[in-house]
Amino acid sequence: MNRLLANPFIRIALGFIAPLLLFGWWQWQTSTHVTTFAPPSAIGKAFAEMIGDGTLASGIQATLRRAFTGLAVGAPLGIAIGMATAVWRPLDRVLSPLLNALRQVPMIGWLPLMGLWFGVGEGTELIVVSMAAFFPSMLNSHAGVAQVERRYLDVGRIYGFTTPQRFRLILLPAAMPMILTGLTQALAFSWIATIGTEILMGADAGLGVTMQLAQTQQRLDMMLVVLAATAALGFAINQAFLRLRRFLLRWQPSAL
């Protein structure tokens, strides 16, 4: 048995068993019962259709733009505030309890309030996505700077570093692994928040909007195409970022 499993081809083939069973069950369901669902054989057609009329491309484009805009706003702000509160204690005293209180509210729970303040649309979605990116960036940057080893700073003092030098040469590199961990989380969170707000608000274009549309039209085939696109994109973004992280941390002696 174990020798069989060591064969990579057999392993891959085994991996297809569960999805095939699922598809088989689905096909059987649609052929034996009268259901409103499209059979799985319709997925290919739906895929072609969505490529053809540009729904998929425009959805992917809108979702990616939204997720990265939110990330570009929320993450730098989070890193800046996280580092500032770690270095400057009075700011920490004032800001951290407030931010910690805000952090407890489920990300998507802000949607009704923001919707009331800024209307149902792009602005509200971007704010929620930015908030989703902000908190993990802030928490990890704070922890990263707060945990910088004291002896590093002592060395800096012996060399008579100025404040900017201390920041650039000691604090920033030492906190970099944690900052990047925060960014990785921020990336995942803003991705989730983007899909979530798109599903809930359904404004404009986007993968979540298309999913919501597929739901109201009972188009399971269309839904699965979008789900597959979401999975593939999420995976690709995550992998790309892990590579970037490894590149940025290449000076570290051991891999993280």
Added chain:
Amino acid sequence: MTDRASPAFVNFRTRDGGPALGAVIAPVLLLGLWQAACMAGLFPVQILVPPSVVGSTLVSMAGSGELQHHVTDSLYRLILGFAIGTFAGLVFGTIIALSRLAEAAFSPLFLTLWQVPVIAFVPMMVIFLGIDEPFKIAVVAVAAFFPVALATFDGIRGVPKAWFDVARVYRTRLPDLIWRILVPATVPAVLTGLRVALTRAWVVLVAAELLAADSGIGQMMEMGRQLFQIDVVLAGVIVSGLIGFLLDRGARTIEQRATRWRTA
């Protein structure tokens, strides 16, 4: 210069004891500022109502039993869905950890689905389950399933192979192997998975209630938004934040209690 070099550490060291007072002062200060800003007329009432109004809304909603109704409905969904998802996650995680064949057969699908945010499954689940109670419980169950299954898998795979060898030498029976070796060894990892699952389940439940529900905290906020009742929306934000906080704190406490033997 030298003094300014160290606040990061001072801060870090006094975390536990020092800022207890500060933790009380800051929220009070915040509430005071919020109240003052509203009373000074900085914000129109449609945009921001003072905390005193939110407070009295909470009190009157609690008085009429409406608040309790929403909270108990949400918590009921959370507990039931979490129990189902956790049980399924534990069983699935154990199976794919113990059987290489099951791992080869199921983990590719599992890891693929893991890439998709749980909230993205919401529209599909609406197609299958409608928007009633089963849908909300299923959403919570799915949100809880993945972290628990993964943590269980990692926990069991993390058990040193030597322990199994020792068990084999002693001819340990399977129930004993599970209860006396596997369970204690995997408890820390699984508890962490449970805590993550609980927090995620709460977030996803609130989202699902925003989308479609006749009761629950999420629904309370969504109705408030549609009726432009900013006080109800703010009350919902506060309550959902409080519940999220208490769930996380409770889970952390249990986690620390249960894993104390490790460090002791």
